[in-house]
Amino acid sequence: MTDPDLERWRLILGDPADGCLGGPEGEAAERDAALDWLYGRDEELDRRDIRRTGGSGPSRLTTVDWLDGITRLFPKETVERLQRDAVERYEITDIVTDPEVLGRVEPNPALLRAVLRTKHLMNPEVLRLARRIVEAVVRDLVERLSTEVRHSFSGARARRASRFRQARDFDAKRTIRANLGHYHPGERRIYVETPYFLSRSRRHLAQWQVILLVDQSGSMLSSVIHSAVTAACLWGLPGVRTHLVAFDTEVVDLTSDVSDPVELLMRTQLGGGTDIGRAVRYASGLIEQPRRTIVAVVSDFYEGGSAATLVRAVRDLCEQGTIVLGLAALDEEADPAYDRECAQRLADVGAWVGAMTPGELAAFVAERVGR
Missing domain, CATH: 3.40.50.410 (von Willebrand factor, type A domain)
Structure with missing residues (x-):
């Protein structure tokens, strides 16, 4: 089965779809097995008398095997979603308590939350590896939020020119108007000789x-x-x-x-x-x-x-x-x-x-x- 749309439906429906869509082969079978390793443990399937079983992939996967597999088989966004479901929905805690597993995972917010929930279970070696996840995710959060905070505290932009050249204060409209004489129709480009910038009004900051x-x-x-x-x-x-x-x-x-x-x-x-x-x-x-x-x-x-x-x-x-x-x-x-x-x-x-x-x-x- 090579049609991407059919393969997606096969991954969603699992083994019950074999009759009309056929069984998965090759990487499709591996993806099916990886999804079944995680979502096949859902108790809701038993309640509804549905069993989602994998294809011809390995019958038993360890957490390490599963992590290695999904990293190879799925795009990054899907890998992060699968890891989040593993730790938050199915409480597979060895993702953040097993040293071998921790050495393989890519830090993301879901794993950070899992580390903070389970760090009291960790021995010093595991805690040291888990800290890598905390540091990576927090560093990313700080970098993104720092930009917002600096912008909030930098003052409103005034409608007057400034001799200080900062990218955040670039006056695009005035720059385009002033440099229209340097427009090249053949290249459909304006060559900027003189860029213009706006000033910022400084706020009086009391403590x-x-x-x-x-x-x-x-x-x-x-x-x-x-x-x-x-x-x-x-x-x-x-x-x-x-x-x-x-x-x-x-x-x-x-x-x-x-x-x-x-x-x-x-x-x-x-x-x-x-x-x-x-x-x-x-x-x-x-x-x-x-x-x-x-x-x-x-x-x-x-x-x-x-x-x-x-x-x-x-x-x-x-x-x-x-x-x-x-x-x-x-x-x-x-x-x-x-x-x-x-x-x-x-x-x-x-x-x-x-x-x-x-x-x-x-x-x-x-x-x-x-x-």
């Missing part, structure tokens, strides 16, 4: 405190990762003093490690209960100028302590002029799942409640700091 309170419960893992990276990107910016505080039923101030998000994440302990009110009270003790402070509570708002105490603590902050953000998600998707009743009570006493990407949070902070 602000930004206090990130991060819920360490397992459901908030993506937000924990992005909170650590966001705090690292905000660290050292003019006009901003950043604090990072993690909490469950206890409160741990991680500010001393905020410039090293890798170390910070390796110290994170996921799970346990949740006492948001206690964390908010701790934050109130850090505040020096209430009207120049932003307290961002990153949580799903399923309060394990006293909801009344939490609401009272948030109300006290709002009444003294502190900006309180209740962020039900702080990650690239900004797709929250949270206790809406608790969140509404916080909104009723003056908190801003919603979800943000890290870039949106940086822009929000920059707007307040620049006022």
Whole structure:
């Protein structure tokens, strides 16, 4: 079977499709076996009386064999999806706890989440290999978010020329108009002799405190990762003093490690209960100028302590002029799942409640700091 469309359907349907599509051969059979190794363990198939069995590939695959196979057989995007399903959907933890397997995997966000969930199971050798995944993914996140943060804090572009030449301030319209005389019709190109750039208005930056309170419960893992990276990107910016505080039923101030998000994440302990009110009270003790402070509570708002105490603590902050953000998600998707009743009570006493990407949070902070 060589038709790509038929092969896709065969991969989707598995063995039951043999009657009308024929059995897979060659690499198609290997792809079929790799998919069956993962998705054939789905309990839903038994419930629906469906068995998806592989083709003529190997009957037994180890995790190492499977990883080697999918890397060879599928494009990178598909490999990352298969690895994510393996660790998050089917909890195949040896992907991040077996040294031989860890040496083969390509770092990606799904594996980072898996490492943070299972690092307490790892011996020192495995933990050293797992740290490679943490460092690679965090480095990529920092590079991407740093650009957004710098842009947010660099000031608005003014409509006047600048003698400072920076790519981000390139004035394309004026440059094209001024160089139309150098247009070559045969080549359909404009040769630029004089490029033009815009200036940026400099914001007056008074000192602000930004206090990130991060819920360490397992459901908030993506937000924990992005909170650590966001705090690292905000660290050292003019006009901003950043604090990072993690909490469950206890409160741990991680500010001393905020410039090293890798170390910070390796110290994170996921799970346990949740006492948001206690964390908010701790934050109130850090505040020096209430009207120049932003307290961002990153949580799903399923309060394990006293909801009344939490609401009272948030109300006290709002009444003294502190900006309180209740962020039900702080990650690239900004797709929250949270206790809406608790969140509404916080909104009723003056908190801003919603979800943000890290870039949106940086822009929000920059707007307040620049006022």
